Amino acid sequence: MRAMILNRITDLKINKKPLQLVELPEPEPSEDEVLIKVSACGVCHTELDEIEGRTPPSFFPMVLGHQVVGKVVQKGENVRKLNIGDRVGVPWIYSSCGKCEYCLKGEENLCPEFKATGRDVFGGYAELMVVKENFAHPIPEIFSDEEAAPLLCAGAIGYRSLRLANIENGQRLGLTGFGASGHLVMKMVKHKYPDTSVYVFARSKSEQEFALELGAVWSGDTEAESPEKLHAIIDTTPVWKPVVEAMKNLKPGGRLVINAIRKEDRDKNYLLNLDYPVHLWMEKEIKSVANVALRDVREFLQLAAEIPVKPEFQTYSLEEANQALTELKERKIRGAKVLVIK
Numbered sequence: 001m002r003a004m005i006l007n008r009i010t011d012l013k014i015n016k017k018p019l020q021l022v023e024l025p026e027p028e029p030s031e032d033e034v035l036i037k038v039s040a041c042g043v044c045h046t047e048l049d050e051i052e053g054r055t056p057p058s059f060f061p062m063v064l065g066h067q068v069v070g071k072v073v074q075k076g077e078n079v080r081k082l083n084i085g086d087r088v089g090v091p092w093i094y095s096s097c098g099k100c101e102y103c104l105k106g107e108e109n110l111c112p113e114f115k116a117t118g119r120d121v122f123g124g125y126a127e128l129m130v131v132k133e134n135f136a137h138p139i140p141e142i143f144s145d146e147e148a149a150p151l152l153c154a155g156a157i158g159y160r161s162l163r164l165a166n167i168e169n170g171q172r173l174g175l176t177g178f179g180a181s182g183h184l185v186m187k188m189v190k191h192k193y194p195d196t197s198v199y200v201f202a203r204s205k206s207e208q209e210f211a212l213e214l215g216a217v218w219s220g221d222t223e224a225e226s227p228e229k230l231h232a233i234i235d236t237t238p239v240w241k242p243v244v245e246a247m248k249n250l251k252p253g254g255r256l257v258i259n260a261i262r263k264e265d266r267d268k269n270y271l272l273n274l275d276y277p278v279h280l281w282m283e284k285e286i287k288s289v290a291n292v293a294l295r296d297v298r299e300f301l302q303l304a305a306e307i308p309v310k311p312e313f314q315t316y317s318l319e320e321a322n323q324a325l326t327e328l329k330e331r332k333i334r335g336a337k338v339l340v341i342k
Contacts (some may be wrong), residue, residue, distance in 0.1 A: 002127050003024045004064070016326050032078045032079060032134075063118065066091060066117035066119075069148045071085055090131050094135060095113075096115070106293055109292055154336055156296045165255060172251075184309060199228075222245055229249060233250060257289060259289045261291070314335065
């Protein structure tokens, strides 16, 4: 099978082609796994974190990609719920132990044996991949393969972030960063909390304009002060500066939810600008998001079909994965980026 592989940690500013197109042996499903013929795979900022070593792969070479959509073409003898021809998606959560206190509470994302798709096992930048039956999610018919791919990470993690923000209808919500996840959160908010006003902080004018197109009541620069203080803010950026800037825009008792696997180090000294009375006082909270649990993916796909949430996206061929990653690194973003694998 064709696959784009990462052979080593590298700096995308220097190496614009970190992935190499190769032929790999076709994987064989075990007794509780299915083999998927991949049709689409979303491109995520977490892949940049893997390539640049902030959350490095468990081994090399690695096939990246954790927003995978495809059809079941083979299944193990113990697979009962899925059939040949079923269309399924595979998100960042590839597997967990199923036995620990977290798994038993439906918090598989916190499991000490959590394995990530495209980091700990081969992912979707390839023509084929295997996954355990219980961690493959049926895709609602309303979505095309390309539409479904971003929902599996940008959408699901956005859904978890919105849950953790713990807002009520009518309260004010901020979004700092407005890429793949941010624009899907906006669509969810309009459905779940129709009286909630959304304020968007974004670095580029194009992102600010995009936010207004989708219904934000205000948009401004990352460092701007919102016209009103906000009950909660969701941060979807890869850097530290928006975290500090967001805190000054929270109401007393407000909550900042950081939706990121890792933060880049280039501006970590910005944290030294954290001023207690300005940014943290008055019982403000900071909550991190750790991966996604199975319920996040399943609940979000159902919600997305009901609304429906249709993400904006750009498509690339498998061979163009390096181009998509470079554009993501350079913040050339409007919606999501998706590899189409034929």
